[in-house]
Amino acid sequence: MTKTLAVNAGSSSLKWQLYEMPEEKVVAKGLIERIGLKDSIFTTKFDGEKYEQILDIVNHTQAVKMVLEDMQRLNIIKEFSEITGIGHRVVAGGELFKESTRLTPEVVKQIEELSPYAPLHNPAEADCMHAFEEVLPDAVGVAVFDTAFHTTMPEKAYRYPVPNKYYDELKVRKYGAHGTSHMFVSQEAAKLLGKPVEETKIITCHIGNGASITAVKGGKSVDTSMGFTPLGGIMMGTRSGELDPSVLPFIIANDPELKDAQDAIDMLNKKSGLAGISEISSDMRDIRDGRKAGNPKAILAFDMYCDRIQKYIGQYLAVLNGADAIVFTAGIGENAEYMREGVLDGLDWFGIKLDKEANNTYGTTEISAADSRVKVFVIPTDEELVIARDVELLK
Ligand code: ADP
Secondary structure (H helix, E strand, O other): OEEEEEEEEOOOOEEEEEEEEOOOEEEEEEEEEOOOOOOEEEEEEEOOEEEEEEEOOOOHHHHHHHHHHHHHHOOOOOOHHHEEEEEEEEOOOOOOOOOOEEOOHHHHHHHHHOHHHOOOOHHHHHHHHHHHHHHOOOOEEEEEEOOHHHHHOOHHHHOOOOOHHHHHHHOOOOOOOOHHHHHHHHHHHHHHHOOOHHHOEEEEEEEOOOEEEEEEEOOEEEEEOOOOOOOOOOOOOOOOOOOOOOHHHHHHHHOOOOOOHHHHHHHHHHOOHHHHHHOOOOOHHHHHHHHHOOOHHHHHHHHHHHHHHHHHHHHHHHHHOOOOEEEEEHHHHHHOHHHHHHHHOOOHHHOOOEOHHHHOOOOOEEOEOOOOOOEEEEOOOOHHHHHHHHHHHHO
16 A cells, blocks of 8 residues: 655645555645745645645745645654655646656656746646655656647647648647546546447536536547637636637727736736626636626626537537537536536537436536436546546556
8 A cells, every 4th residue: 555646736826635545545635825925825634624724835845845744744644755656737748748657857857848838837837846856756756737638639620720830830739728637527427328438429528717628539539628728718717718819909909908918818817707707706606696696797707608618519519420428527517507507508409408406416417318319417527536546557
């Protein structure tokens, strides 16, 4: 029995989960938020207890050291040597990384070099790799890439119709995101369908704060909604998703608050989506409440949100020429039954029928009616488990 740590570093956060392997038992987990800001929040869950501290954590290197110290202090581990593997989620693997990869100094350097494709994430992830390597030099490090699952997309799907030089020289193309989640839930859905994944056609909807939809054929991603960066595709909590690119120069020219393209992109990333339209919040629970109270902006935000998801499902029914199943996962996909109903209502021509009662339950559930041609499932995602499994495979 050994312990494996799954690490998910965001731009200002660090999520971790410690597993006993191969039993896949979660021993402890934690989250550090507001790294680099005042009053970082440091939370650890272990043995049925939740421990929270507020303190200033300046960077990811310090965060990693504190996580390891905390593990010893709380008796989660006795010796650092118990942790024999560490899996790191990496947002951008570019065209280089098509599968999870054991860390070497060269691999870490390549991940750092891919930073222009995920400027908020890859540098933080590389910092964590260095910090763990320093304290746990004997543990096997593995990088698990968000983009790897999407490297099977055909060129016609991942290329943008712009002059070739942008792809040839700058690698401008669709990379996708949430690959680990799309892979996990499509494999789980195949089990529920009782078929080998190679024989399935599945549309996976990862609908969290960030959100993306993927067409999965025979267990492989053949198209996905997110693009060159996680701003592409459907409308999200604070992100616009797709729009006509001509909007950008037009609003920069006419809005004195926007100085340049970077300002405009920040607005599309942080002030748009549900937050921009509802003017209430980026959180689906607040939109639900606003909608119940009859707030017209919340109603419009919700309707636009469902509309964008519905259209991608329509696209991918065409890409796959029909589907065996549609899967909803992540924070909103797993919890907001009213969103699932809003999306699926009106798709009955495709043979998609919702069982409204089943839709009101939580956890892994089939929510389609018995006579639905396409099955619909809610499947909680588990990206950390995929990371821990990949570490086991490569150790
Ligand atoms: P990410 O990993 O992209 O930050 P998550 O998948 O954790 O996001 O999803 C977070 C979002 O899920 C929240 O912003 C909120 O809108 C939504 N959410 C979480 N719990 C619920 C719930 N019980 N009902 C509706 N929406 C929820």
